[in-house]
Amino acid sequence: MQPEALFTISNGLYVLSARDEKGRFVGSLIDAVSQVATDPDFLMISCMNGSYTKKVVEETGEFALSVLPQDINPLIVGIFGYQSSRNADKWAEAGGIEQKGAMYLSQALAKIRCLVTESLEYPSNTVFFAKIVDAFDSRVGEPLTYKMYRDGLKDKVMAAFEKYKKQTNVNQKGENTMENKKWTCIVCGYVYDGEVPFEDLPEDWVCPLCGVGKDQFELR
Numbered sequence: 220m221q222p223e224a225l226f227t228i229s230n231g232l233y234v235l236s237a238r239d240e241k242g243r244f245v246g247s248l249i250d251a252v253s254q255v256a257t258d259p260d261f262l263m264i265s266c267m268n269g270s271y272t273k274k275v276v277e278e279t280g281e282f283a284l285s286v287l288p289q290d291i292n293p294l295i296v297g298i299f300g301y302q303s304s305r306n307a308d309k310w311a312e313a314g315g316i317e318q319k320g321a322m323y324l325s326q327a328l329a330k331i332r333c334l335v336t337e338s339l340e341y342p343s344n345t346v347f348f349a350k351i352v353d354a355f356d357s358r359v360g361e362p363l364t365y366k367m368y369r370d371g372l373k374d375k376v377m378a379a380f381e382k383y384k385k386q387t388n389v390n391q392k393g394e395n396t397m398e399n400k401k402w403t404c405i406v407c408g409y410v411y412d413g414e415v416p417f418e419d420l421p422e423d424w425v426c427p428l429c430g431v432g433k434d435q436f437e438l439r
């Protein structure tokens with residue numbers, strides 16, 4: 220099998236949001252969204268099993284999607300995709316608008332609210348099927364695709380997020396202590412402590428706890 224072949228499947232990019240039982244909004248960047256039925260309208264999303272947002276969707280049975288536009292601020296993509304709600308208050312960092320009890324990005328092209336009806340669990344991901352209970356256009360523009368992210372936006376997102384994190388560390392600690400940091404899985408919090416330097420691990424190396432790839436690790 221050639222894994223690259225799967226990159227030809229067209230996906231958009233979305234911020235998935237959910238509200239935990241304490242009332243805190245959490246969120247995650249996702250691409251795995253597809254409408255699966257009409258009249259009534261249903262869609263499916265696929266969440267990685269280590270994602271905190273997935274846990275909240277499972278517990279509450281509700282979620283909302285912000286459809287990302289092509290002119291999205293790259294930092295927003297990093298805030299939702301490169302760190303976990305376990306350690307970050309993403310909506311406080313990114314800013315959002317609460318509408319009818321759900322949280323959305325102000326830059327969203329469209330806003331969609333859903334109630335989960337069924338789920339299907341795979342070793343890596345859980346798929347949620349959900350009834351669309353609200354959907355509205357927010358602004359004019361073109362939707363961002365996963366291909367656009369891979370082809371050019373990713374570099375901008377990485378640079379913006381790295382700069383932002385450095386700035387946050389400087390503000391919080393008074394100094395940047397990069398040399399004390401360890402490569403940490405942003406999905407499950409696993410801290411890499413192996414003998415082989417993290418940079419030298421093979422590209423197909425995965426987190427031993429939750430199975431995500433090296434691109435889901437950051438220095439913390």
Ligand SMILES: Cc1cc2nc3c(=O)[nH]c(=O)nc-3n(C[C@H](O)[C@H](O)[C@H](O)COP(=O)(O)O)c2cc1C
Nearest residue numbers: 247248249250251266267270271272300302303304
């Ligand atoms: C381009 C891109 C696409 C992603 N697609 C998905 C996806 O479809 N489903 C998913 O669960 N995670 C996806 N992720 C990973 C999550 O956004 C990431 O693990 C996030 O840190 C989870 O945050 P949480 O723990 O707060 O839920 C994607 C990340 C990127 C950068």
